[in-house]
Amino acid sequence: MKVMAQMAMVMNLDKCIGCHTCSVTCKQAWTNRTGTEYVWFNNVETRPGRGYPRTYEDQETWEGGWTLNKRGRLQLKAGGRLKNLFTIFSSPKMPSIDDYYEPWTYDYENLTNAPLQEHTPVARPKSLISGKDMNVSWSANWDDDLGGSADLATADPVLAKVSEQVKLEFEQTFMFYLPRICEHCLNPSCAASCPSGAIYKREEDGIVLVDQDQCRGWRKCITGCPYKKVYFNHRTGKAEKCTFCFPRIEVGLPTVCSETCVGRLRYIGLVLYDADRVLEAASEPDETKLLAAQRSVLLDPHDPEVQRAAEREGIPRDWVEAAQRSPIWRLIHDYEVALPLHPEYRTMPMVWYIPPLSPVVDVVTETGEDGEDAGNLFAAIDRLRIPVEYLAELFTAGDVAPVTAVLQRLAAMRSYMRDLNMGREGDASIPAAVGMDEQSMYEMYRLLALAKYDERYVIPSAHAEQAHSLEELATECSLDYEGGPGMGGSGPFGEGSGPGFSDPIAVENFHMLQARQTADTVADPATRKARVNLLNWDGKGAPPGLFPPRADDEADGTAAGVGAEVPASAAPAEVQPRPAGGSDAGPAGDGTAPR
């Protein structure tokens, strides 16, 4: 047994309203640069639909992920190592920009510069690839909310696996949203496809990253990833992918997509797994047993034997404790409601999903029955084989039973909690019908419905003794190059060449951000030694150290800087400028004072 820790995520699809906030904030944080216009580390798809890039789930076409060869051994679907090398000059199964979309901007300048004319000037769309005028005809979420429409839905590779009869009924039934990030797989086929060995899995937390200095742009990872979550930066010629916001995770902050999720549907935590058993589990011959195999790789952090083994592997004690408190472990193992996306790709994905239940409730309610009655719901889930089959194609390689079991648990939770909320006695037979007891059902409800920030995100920060090396990883493998976030221009050998390792992701900044977000007060007055980081300064108050101490401060022994909490009258003759919104009441009175 080789215990390793993995940072994992669960998304509760029942709560996703398809607002795309996660996509937008992720894009602002990571891919708001030339060359990555079409890159969405996080995207939200409407299902049924084609997905992004279009029909990426059709592995007969794109050949992503793993497959079993004739001898039953695990092999990349795109072919063995030799074939991979021989097709290096032109990757045969790589989506072209048309399969994503041609990114564009608008010629806004024309609005102000156009000469006087009869018609109102317009801002024409201009391609960001060729710079020419273009017709906008597709984008990352062009089919947003069009789940049921015949011309789009019929092109859904997942729907194609469900029979024709089923399809028509299903289209009338519902649609739902599927937010996707990189799966940070236990058995990543992108890393296995990379000829240069530039894609690696971090031993500490299992995050899969691309070493930008080592990537040579062979493009094999793009074929290798069945989720098509490795993108090609067409300006720098390097692969880029979701980083699980590792600089934030290292200091205990959730990813940007989770932090900004309006529906609070994302959970982040650790799971422990047995690295020695990954290959065996991924080689399971029966596709429908892959879910069970994947579950079996995860280790129980409460098991003393696992704890000892973790200690032997050098996993810090507080990480094991975090794994015990992990909402991910509870959702996957204790309540068994989280399912992996497309386990049949055999990559052991580590972003799990709770399948959506609400359509079932709505359908029952439409028939005039009580939509939240346990009996009705169970029957409905059973009858509504159609969406269950579709969900099964997504989450269990087509095996309906686990999906039904999850939906029944969620339905039971609704019925059971309704009684409690109505002030009635809880009906113990409802949890019992789905193999749970009353207490665990209530705890599951708390986790799914009420869980606060600290319960949804149980992220142990990286250890101080590791911090330096993790930072080192960060400086060498992420986006900290010329042309990276906030950079611009191009070097002598094309976009992003040349030196200039400015370091846009300093771990320190994220530490301060975390301290700031979790502090009760605005400006961190607790410590007099606080260093001022203007990057994270929110404009409220004047944090200590913002201004150099004055001579008379020193004389009477007050600490450096004038804190926001020091009343203005206490400070002698106010000579230093204060930022707007500081502690002084502005012209508008109290309106500008810190909250």
Place this chain on the structure above:
Amino acid sequence: MTSTADTILWVVIPYVCLAFFVLGHVWRYRYDKFGWTTRSSQLYESRLLRWASPMFHFGILAVFLGHVMGLGIPKEWTEAVGMTEEIYHFLAVSIGAVAGVCTVVGMVLLIYRRRTVGPVFSATTPMDKVMYLVLAIVIFLGMWNTIAGSILNLGGHYDYREGVSVWFRGIFRFDLHPELMAEAPFGFQAHGMSAMLLFALWPFTRLVHVFSVPLGYLVRPYVVYRSKSSRLGARAPRAGWERVERTRETSSRR
């Protein structure tokens, strides 16, 4: 006797170019690891690339092996293993012609694609254009030498294995024979000289990707793990990442 001009052309310039080649790569690797890539344009266009790129690359690989054979291996060695002049000539010309045609056709298609496909053209740097020009000259001259010299026998017989090859090997053995190149037909001189120019340009172009042939992929484990321990020894921490302490002056003022 060799004139000063010959010495400059066939001794000084080659050494300068090769020095550029070697030191340039060292410099580029240190200066620009991030820019060390194939700069693939497949995302923009793959219909032409699918045919042209493998054709060119496999062709040029064969051409390279042919040059190793022709320039690197002395004539005496092949004769010692019983390969007669005729057999060698036949093999060199037949295999060389096929490889050469693949290379030229592939290259023409690739340059056509680069020029006509808008996004690809706009992603082309000035250095790319210089490199394409020099590379095309080298390849066309090489092809011309094969066709005119070995197939059509224009301008009489010239055995490069007793001329150019000896000169080329001499460069690496410090056994200098500029006179051999001075006597060679113009086509070979031009081919050699343009190749030297290409070598000098090499480290400053996208051609550096040649040195990234990922042969290690065949033997390494599929999934790469990295952790602090394996990396600390592998690379020294980059300067500038140590936590900067407050200067003495500031702290004394507090």
